[in-house]
Amino acid sequence: MQTFQDRLYHYEATPPEKTWDDIADKLYNEKVVDIHRHGKRRLIYYGIAAAASIVILLLVTLFFNNNNPSQLADNEMQFKKSNNLSSQIIEDSIKLNQQILNSIINSPQEKKEITSNNFDLGKTLKKYLTIEGPSGEPVKISPKVATLILYADNEYPPKPIWSNEIKKWQKIMLNTTVSPTSTNLLDMVTSASNNNIE
Amino acid sequence: MIESGNYIPSESDLIKGCIIGDPQMQKMLYQIYSSKMYGVCLRYSENVDDANDILQEGFIKVYKNIGKFRSEGSFEGWIRRIFINTSIEHFRKKIKHHNITEVQENTVEDDRVDVFDSLSTKEILRAINQLSPGYKAVFNMHVIEGYSHKEIADILGITEGTSKSQLARAKGILKKILGNEIKN
Numbered sequence: 001m002q003t004f005q006d007r008l009y010h011y012e013a014t015p016p017e018k019t020w021d022d023i024a025d026k027l028y029n030e031k032v033v034d035i036h037r038h039g040k041r042r043l044i045y046y047g048i049a050a051a052a053s054i055v056i057l058l059l060v061t062l063f064f065n066n067n068n069p070s071q072l073a074d075n076e077m078q079f080k081k082s083n084n085l086s087s088q089i090i091e092d093s094i095k096l097n098q099q100i101l102n103s104i105i106n107s108p109q110e111k112k113e114i115t116s117n118n119f120d121l122g123k124t125l126k127k128y129l130t131i132e133g134p135s136g137e138p139v140k141i142s143p144k145v146a147t148l149i150l151y152a153d154n155e156y157p158p159k160p161i162w163s164n165e166i167k168k169w170q171k172i173m174l175n176t177t178v179s180p181t182s183t184n185l186l187d188m189v190t191s192a193s194n195n196n197i198e
Numbered sequence: 199m200i201e202s203g204n205y206i207p208s209e210s211d212l213i214k215g216c217i218i219g220d221p222q223m224q225k226m227l228y229q230i231y232s233s234k235m236y237g238v239c240l241r242y243s244e245n246v247d248d249a250n251d252i253l254q255e256g257f258i259k260v261y262k263n264i265g266k267f268r269s270e271g272s273f274e275g276w277i278r279r280i281f282i283n284t285s286i287e288h289f290r291k292k293i294k295h296h297n298i299t300e301v302q303e304n305t306v307e308d309d310r311v312d313v314f315d316s317l318s319t320k321e322i323l324r325a326i327n328q329l330s331p332g333y334k335a336v337f338n339m340h341v342i343e344g345y346s347h348k349e350i351a352d353i354l355g356i357t358e359g360t361s362k363s364q365l366a367r368a369k370g371i372l373k374k375i376l377g378n379e380i381k382n
Contacts, residue, residue, distance in 0.1 A: 005341055008322065019254060
């Protein structure tokens, strides 16, 4: 004999005849399609919302990165440090240059050589001038250039040979169409000689 | 429900047909399971109208979710679970009117119900239908479907203790209703 639980578990009853028609109506009419459409539309909205959130997040991140006060302060400090360092180097170079120039100017031997235009090339000049390079780095140059600097500054009565040479180079530099670099000096000279610059 | 001489497809063909939305297969599935599921609906619902609504809603759910069926248990069991859940949802909608009393009492768990075995199915069903929806749900789920109190508590959103006390009360009420029939 079956227990009442079994009998109730397997209990069956015939549903009303029109039930299937109602189910079929719900299954195949537009309401079902509407649910799908709503689902798709909802998915599209979610997608747009997600994309917008990502864009906003990126913008906010960028904004805070750029306006981070501590980072700004750090950048400023670093800039100041490097600025101080380079200005210190330049200052030192100027001082050194001034000292070397003074020593050249005040050295009776070299003064004599400059005015007599009688450089003894065999004599080794031990001092170098330090000038500022294109990137602010110190560059050591031969002290012979010091004499050119002196003539260019007109501090001393220029010797005709030197001033003529300087004028000639100034003309070359002014008339050349080529930007001067460390590698095209000869091109410029050739160009100048072709143009008969004297 | 299925007329004699009709072609009855295999369960897997039936499922495949319903997955692709074949109307013939859908109707076939309805014909095979509607009587059984209507029995479930009648046990859980308050009246025939509610049972009809649950039956329709349940089958729509079955057709829409049949692609999720993973042949791990029986297909009928899977369908039955959908109908039980749909019945519970209906019960939840009416919960404002029939709140489950969250009172835990000292209940006698081994309150025997085998005395109902001597009664006819119709008599027991008539008695069950007199229970309030809360008692009816707990009684059906535990005694007929075999859910544990933990499962019932999770599904109905009550405590295990409440589930036990509801069951004890339901049994008590049923015994009172069916007292005369049992004696006879």
